[in-house]
Amino acid sequence: MKFKTKKPPIVMNSQSTFKRLYTLHFSLLFISIAAIIIKAYTIVPEGVIYNELDQSFKVFLMLITGAFVSVIIELFYSLSEGNTSKFNSYKGFVEPINTGLLIALLLPTVTPIYVLILAVVVGVYAGKIVFGGYGYYIFNPVLVGVIFANLSFSSQLVVTGTPLMMLKEALHGGTFTLTNMTELFVGNYEALAIGSTSVILLTFVFVYLCIARVIDLRISGIFLLTVLVMSFGIGYINFYVPGNFSGVFGYTLINMISGLTLFAAVFLISEPVSSPTSRETKMIYAVVVAVLMMLVRILGAETEGIVFAVLFGNMITPFINRTVKRSNSKTLLKTSISLVIIVLFLSVFFGFILQGSLSDIFASIGGALL
Amino acid sequence: MITEYRTFLNPKKVYLPLTDVDSKIAKVLVEKEDRVLVGQIIAYKYNGQIKTPILSTVSGTVVGFADKIDRYSKNVDHIIIENDMLNETTELKNYRKLGAKSQPRNFVHNVTTYEGIISTAQVRNKLRDLGIDKVAVDGLYTPLKFSATTKHIVINAIFTNEPFISTDYETIIHHAEAIADGICLLGIAASTESLTVIVDKFMPAEALEELGKAIVDKNIDLVTIDVKRVKAWDYKVIKKLVKKDLSFNLLDDGVVYTTINAALMTHNAIRKGLPVTSRQVAITGDGLNINAVYDVRIGTPFTDLVNDLEGYHEVENMNLHIGSFLSGIQLDSDDFSITQTIDTINVSEYREVEEDVCIKCGDCNDICPAGILPQNIMDAELRNVNLRIVDLDTHLCVECGLCTYVCPSKINVLEWVRRAKRRVG
Numbered sequence: 001m002k003f004k005t006k007k008p009p010i011v012m013n014s015q016s017t018f019k020r021l022y023t024l025h026f027s028l029l030f031i032s033i034a035a036i037i038i039k040a041y042t043i044v045p046e047g048v049i050y051n052e053l054d055q056s057f058k059v060f061l062m063l064i065t066g067a068f069v070s071v072i073i074e075l076f077y078s079l080s081e082g083n084t085s086k087f088n089s090y091k092g093f094v095e096p097i098n099t100g101l102l103i104a105l106l107l108p109t110v111t112p113i114y115v116l117i118l119a120v121v122v123g124v125y126a127g128k129i130v131f132g133g134y135g136y137y138i139f140n141p142v143l144v145g146v147i148f149a150n151l152s153f154s155s156q157l158v159v160t161g162t163p164l165m166m167l168k169e170a171l172h173g174g175t176f177t178l179t180n181m182t183e184l185f186v187g188n189y190e191a192l193a194i195g196s197t198s199v200i201l202l203t204f205v206f207v208y209l210c211i212a213r214v215i216d217l218r219i220s221g222i223f224l225l226t227v228l229v230m231s232f233g234i235g236y237i238n239f240y241v242p243g244n245f246s247g248v249f250g251y252t253l254i255n256m257i258s259g260l261t262l263f264a265a266v267f268l269i270s271e272p273v274s275s276p277t278s279r280e281t282k283m284i285y286a287v288v289v290a291v292l293m294m295l296v297r298i299l300g301a302e303t304e305g306i307v308f309a310v311l312f313g314n315m316i317t318p319f320i321n322r323t324v325k326r327s328n329s330k331t332l333l334k335t336s337i338s339l340v341i342i343v344l345f346l347s348v349f350f351g352f353i354l355q356g357s358l359s360d361i362f363a364s365i366g367g368a369l370l
Numbered sequence: 371m372i373t374e375y376r377t378f379l380n381p382k383k384v385y386l387p388l389t390d391v392d393s394k395i396a397k398v399l400v401e402k403e404d405r406v407l408v409g410q411i412i413a414y415k416y417n418g419q420i421k422t423p424i425l426s427t428v429s430g431t432v433v434g435f436a437d438k439i440d441r442y443s444k445n446v447d448h449i450i451i452e453n454d455m456l457n458e459t460t461e462l463k464n465y466r467k468l469g470a471k472s473q474p475r476n477f478v479h480n481v482t483t484y485e486g487i488i489s490t491a492q493v494r495n496k497l498r499d500l501g502i503d504k505v506a507v508d509g510l511y512t513p514l515k516f517s518a519t520t521k522h523i524v525i526n527a528i529f530t531n532e533p534f535i536s537t538d539y540e541t542i543i544h545h546a547e548a549i550a551d552g553i554c555l556l557g558i559a560a561s562t563e564s565l566t567v568i569v570d571k572f573m574p575a576e577a578l579e580e581l582g583k584a585i586v587d588k589n590i591d592l593v594t595i596d597v598k599r600v601k602a603w604d605y606k607v608i609k610k611l612v613k614k615d616l617s618f619n620l621l622d623d624g625v626v627y628t629t630i631n632a633a634l635m636t637h638n639a640i641r642k643g644l645p646v647t648s649r650q651v652a653i654t655g656d657g658l659n660i661n662a663v664y665d666v667r668i669g670t671p672f673t674d675l676v677n678d679l680e681g682y683h684e685v686e687n688m689n690l691h692i693g694s695f696l697s698g699i700q701l702d703s704d705d706f707s708i709t710q711t712i713d714t715i716n717v718s719e720y721r722e723v724e725e726d727v728c729i730k731c732g733d734c735n736d737i738c739p740a741g742i743l744p745q746n747i748m749d750a751e752l753r754n755v756n757l758r759i760v761d762l763d764t765h766l767c768v769e770c771g772l773c774t775y776v777c778p779s780k781i782n783v784l785e786w787v788r789r790a791k792r793r794v795g
Contacts, residue, residue, distance in 0.1 A: 001682065003690040004720040005443075005700040007774075009783060013600070017726040133589070133729030216732070277732035277745045321746060323764055328741035351526040 008238055018091060023212045025094045027098055027205045028267070032063045034201050035105065035194050038187050049160050055109055060115055062104045069120040070100030077129050095134050102142040102170065102267060105195030105261075106307075107149060108159045115156055119149035138267070139314045140274045142267075147307050162191050163258040166273075167251070184257060192304055196263035206266045215270035216256045218279055219286045222263050226290035226343050231255035233300065233347030238355055255297070264306045274314045278327045280335040281320045286341050288320075289313040297355055300361050375540070377665040378678055379648055380455055384428050384669030385448040385707040386412070387440040390504070392513075393417040396447065398425075404432045408459045409500070409645040415448065415519035420515070425501040426451055427647040429458040441692055441709050443701050448773060451669070490516075493559040493640060500645040507711045508693035509770055510604055512613055512620045512627050513792075514636075519625035520560040522611050525633055526604060527569045528597065529580065537579040540663075541650065545634055548641075550584035552633030555640050560626060564591045568607055570597050602739030602770050615740065618768055631713065646710055653679065655718035657688045671707045672715065687720035707788030726779035727782045734773035734783050740766045744773040748786040751793070759790045768793055 040056035074096040078084045086092040123145020131137040187197030209215045231252045239247030276285045289309045296305020388396035393415035400412045404427040413424040430453045438448045504513040557565045595603040612623050638644040654661045659680040734744040750758040773783035
């Protein structure tokens with residue numbers, strides 16, 4: 001009698017890569033449908049010829065185009081390789097559709113369709129297929145596509161009047177008051193990305209994906225925590241009027257719920273392939289991304305820094321993977337303590353830079369560095 | 371599912387391997403056509419330091435020597451003894467009490483037994499003479515080797531490794547006193563006071579009660595673990611005892627880690643003078659018509675047991691697994707014989723699970739009890755970077771198999787880590 005000798009005859013744990021992709025797939029479809037519905041109620045900017053329903057249809061078209069183009073590219077690649085068995089079932093379509101939908105969700109409503117197509121082509125081909133497909137790429141292909149669109153077609157993607165932009169103006173001397181909080185939570189406003197507006201839905205998806213173990217709480221949670229701590233620190237230094245915390249809270253809240261913060265925590269930074277592998281490195285990665293994002297938001301020319309920050313995080317992932325050799329309680333403690341100190345220090349440091357007091361200090365010691 | 375208890379103590383022929391993975395040199399003391407008795411030393415095997423006797427498990431005639439695969443899937447020399455079904459026992463060399471009479475050659479009462487407190491040397495010599503050496507080999511289990519550095523005895527009262535336990539709680543219920551005594555004897559052999567028994571939180575209340583009653587005033591610690599959560603519990607329990615990172619061979623850390631079966635065998639050897647001629651083996655799996663826990667003579671060919679279980683199911687692809695599912699081994703043939711080290715055999719239909727690419731989720735890094743990074747080691751092994759493999763403390767891997775278990779892409783991570791370990795030595 002001959003026997004097979006491969007793996008033990010047991011079903012391993014119930015987790016599987018495909019199941020995780022599928023969960024993500026359904027969350028993305030859910031967010032996409034929500035985006036289409038929300039856009040039907042968002043008031044259109046003044047001076048445009050289309051109405052709310054057209055806007056909703058545009059979002060629908062973008063999402064469909066993104067997913068379709070992504071699938072077509074993967075299909076062509078498989079054809080050129082001569083092996084299309086992957087596409088025999090729906091299983092093969094899940095991953096390309098996810099990428100396409102994410103790229104579409106990360107672009108504003110005003111995006112021309114040809115820009116979207118180019119973004120998907122660059123993201124999927126140059127960001128993913130070139131490296132060997134799912135599981136091998138070093139940069140998050142979604143962000144490769146989005147950054148290509150943002151840099152090359154910046155004049156076509158102009159969005160004005162998002163909460164984060166108003167906040168930035170406020171930082172540089174303008175005035176900004178928080179008005180309709182409900183709309184901010186529901187997501188009923190014009191933003192940099194069509195999928196990123198509804199805080200309530202994104203929180204719901206965040207919790208669901210954490211339970212399904214699709215996203216790692218050690219990346220996403222620490223990322224959100226760092227953003228919270230840093231924006232609170234910066235807000236405290238700049239907007240604190242004695243006895244009145246409302247300015248500080250407002251600043252923290254806007255940083256947390258507007259822009260791509262929550263969307264990134266759910267869909268972008270916890271992407272497993274391009275993020276580090278052990279728990280210490282995951283924590284370092286999350287903090288690096290959060291700090292860079294805050295840096296771009298405060299000092300950079302761009303409104304939103306998460307795209308650059310995550311791509312930078314991907315870039316240094318091989319390096320931080322190399323720094324941690326053991327993953328025991330000692331290294332965990334060391335990493336956590338140093339990260340807490342770094343985050344606290346940087347939030348104070350950024351706060352003072354924003355306030356301009358550091359320039360004064362440099363000026364007083366005779367230099368003009370800042 | 372195990373449905374019955376069976377005994378298979380009278381095979382026609384027994385096949386005893388002369389060497390094993392550790393002891394590679396054998397010296398045979400008998401010749402063809404010689405008559406041997408139960409418990410007679412028929413050969414010695416050496417591992418460079420210690421010689422271990424090989425005992426005949428039946429009485430009968432040596433009919434020859436043959437090449438056969440053993441339970442490690444290695445081709446080794448086997449001695450073949452034809453059973454005459456008489457079960458005649460040799461008189462074993464032992465420390466007899468003064469004035470004690472030699473008893474008639476009856477299996478149970480042939481030797482003087484030790485009562486009460488005895489010395490370390492007596493226990494050690496007796497264990498060696500009766501060939502009790504390796505009882506459990508999968509995962510972290512160690513052979514019963516005692517030295518001056520042995521500080522802790524850890525007994526696993528859970529039959530096989532987590533997370534798939536097919537515990538034979540009947541043994542515990544019926545032999546609780548004997549097991550407790552065996553644990554104490556192992557403690558005497560190692561001259562240590564640190565005795566720990568690992569039990570399952572969800573053990574049947576009866577078994578736990580019996581065991582608790584037996585060990586209550588014997589200064590044995592009881593550690594309860596929750597086997598429903600897969601986690602290298604035994605590693606963690608032992609690490610707490612030793613208070614440092616464990617090495618691959620627990621004997622180096624001064625720990626003897628074994629199962630309750632070993633404790634029972636020890637008790638039988640010291641108190642009743644029984645050599646290890648039979649042991650308990652659980653035979654499971656959907657590839658067989660009947661599943662059973664066997665009391666089987668050591669040396670019985672597995673095919674005899676299969677015939678006793680009314681043969682295999684007619685399935686195309688089958689898988690034969692010996693030992694724990696996470697760290698045991700698979701054989702490509704059923705032409706092996708039962709040895710002292712086999713506790714479970716599983717024969718089941720082989721179900722192909724598709725391997726996906728590694729998505730670098732880091733689940734294996736999180737679960738690893740030794741705190742090393744299997745994913746990174748696998749990556750380094752794929753890229754052939756020796757320096758990085760050394761850098762990542764690959765030598766600390768205890769091959770528990772949890773990385774393979776948790777992998778969502780169903781990659782055999784353990785195999786890659788093993789390769790990396792072999793590569794750097």
